[in-house]
Amino acid sequence: VQMRLRAGPWLAQAVAAACPEARRIAVVTDNHVAVVHAAPLMEALAASGLVASQHVITPGDGHKTLQTCAALYDALADAEIGRNDALVALGGGVVGDITGFVASTYLRGVAYVQIPTTTLAAVDASIGAKTAVNTHRGKNLVGSFYAPQAVLIALSHLTTQARRSHAAGLVEAVKMAITLDAAAFARIQSQLPALLAYSGEALAEVVGAAVGQKAEVVRADGRDRGRRAVLNFGHTVGHAIEAGEDYRLLHGEAVALGMVAETQYAEAAGLCSGVLQPLTQTLLAMNMPVDWRRANLHVGALKCDKKRSGNTIVLPVVPEIGRASLHSVPLDKLVAFVTDGTQP
Ligand SMILES: NC(=O)c1ccc[n+]([C@@H]2O[C@H](COP(=O)([O-])OP(=O)(O)OC[C@H]3O[C@@H](n4cnc5c(N)ncnc54)[C@H](O)[C@@H]3O)[C@@H](O)[C@H]2O)c1
Ligand SMILES: [Zn+2]
Structure with a gap:
């Protein structure tokens, strides 16, 4: 876990350092977070020599589903994310849980990094290596224990939350x-x-x-x-x-x-x-x-x-x-x- 007051190029550098084999990085985020925090990260990843793609999901726990995962698997394949590449979860607990679950199953497991943007995700959801999605029968019913390569907390990300x-x-x-x-x-x-x-x-x-x-x-x-x-x-x-x-x-x-x-x-x-x-x-x-x-x-x-x-x-x-x-x-x-x- 690394924590700093401000977001900045250090995030991309830390992603690169945590996933040294990766050439391509898929950043998973949601509509709310994408608007406020994604652009600087995408630019910094590109500046670090990585090929970065952005995958935006619909916000809300109601979308933490296998359906959203299915769309992500396709998008990752389209972006040619391979075994050595990595995912980045930029968002709250919903983005973190779903990205972790997708990372644990896509190509039987690829590396991922958590960049929590809610207070709940920073203090709780991004720590502890639990990933999950909801099904019609219950919340967090399907998931895995799968640890991220790093958790990167920029406290300035939290300030745009309600x-x-x-x-x-x-x-x-x-x-x-x-x-x-x-x-x-x-x-x-x-x-x-x-x-x-x-x-x-x-x-x-x-x-x-x-x-x-x-x-x-x-x-x-x-x-x-x-x-x-x-x-x-x-x-x-x-x-x-x-x-x-x-x-x-x-x-x-x-x-x-x-x-x-x-x-x-x-x-x-x-x-x-x-x-x-x-x-x-x-x-x-x-x-x-x-x-x-x-x-x-x-x-x-x-x-x-x-x-x-x-x-x-x-x-x-x-x-x-x-x-x-x-x-x-x-x-x-x-x-x-x-x-x-x-x-x-
Ligand atoms: N894996 C675990 O151990 C664990 C632990 C606790 C909770 N969780 C899961 O976490 C989820 C809840 O997480 P959450 O409370 O972060 O909810 P969330 O991810 O739904 O985020 C809450 C809302 O804030 C928005 N948002 C996020 N960051 C923002 C920012 N910086 N600025 C503006 N808007 C922002 C999101 O788009 C969303 O609308 C639940 O699905 C829960 O099951 C997992
Ligand atoms: Zn709780």
Whole structure:
């Protein structure tokens, strides 16, 4: 992972250095990002002596599909992208996930580089080597573990995002800090106004810390069979709210609600105390919703959670800020708590 304040020719040079065999580079991006950030990258790639082609997909999670992949495979073949060539994902998590999946399957695997342009992609989606697409049966149902050659973060890319998307992306940084690093959580709290205003200095610190925290968890459990589950804090209830609200909330907003709900459950079950208040305060200061009882929740989604085994579900709990432990929680108790407030 390389991070700098400003985008510039260094991005193309870093792509070339990360993929030394590549002669052709296919830059995958979406319509929104292409308009604001693609041209300088395309020019710099050409200036580095690479043959660069641009492949623009339609924005939105609804287009993270096998159909979009099929169109990309054809476009890559037309652009004569070969085994030694490389893809670049310039965009948010949707572009990153789809480019990673296409890279892992086109010609049985070609190199790729992530250039995340949303806060969520910078702190979370571009780190950890998971790629995925959605199918009619579910989100992220088809995918692979496939690591990029490099992740290149230019913090200036993040400044063109909508404020709401930026703040929601920072929720994942809050999640990693509160579960893994108390000092990082305190820094986020103290720098919130600067962070929300895209201050490069504040972002460098917080994005850098989040990337390091996620990378460390992933290093310990790359295939997501154990410790990596702490990254799921807020996501069990969060996913049920995302579905219950018909995906009108941003992912980070649903995770904010999910972290509050899961922490309230954990406090009621006597698994932790004292964390709810700083968590809620921080999220409120980020203009995130916290009143999860007013959100629609899809109970069916809770019951099909990927972390379920039998009648229990593994819930990350934060016993104190900066630390998380995994608890097997009876699914019926969690469902009763979130649906009608029955104390566990
Ligand atoms: N692989 C993983 O580990 C992982 C982790 C978390 C999330 N994800 C995935 O990430 C996706 C969500 O990512 P996201 O929140 O970045 O959404 P996104 O990629 O849909 O981007 C959000 C919106 O912002 C626009 N955009 C992106 N960068 C911009 C910029 N710099 N300026 C202006 N507009 C910009 C996009 O066009 C889009 O409309 C989901 O599909 C989710 O499943 C993957
Ligand atoms: Zn998430």
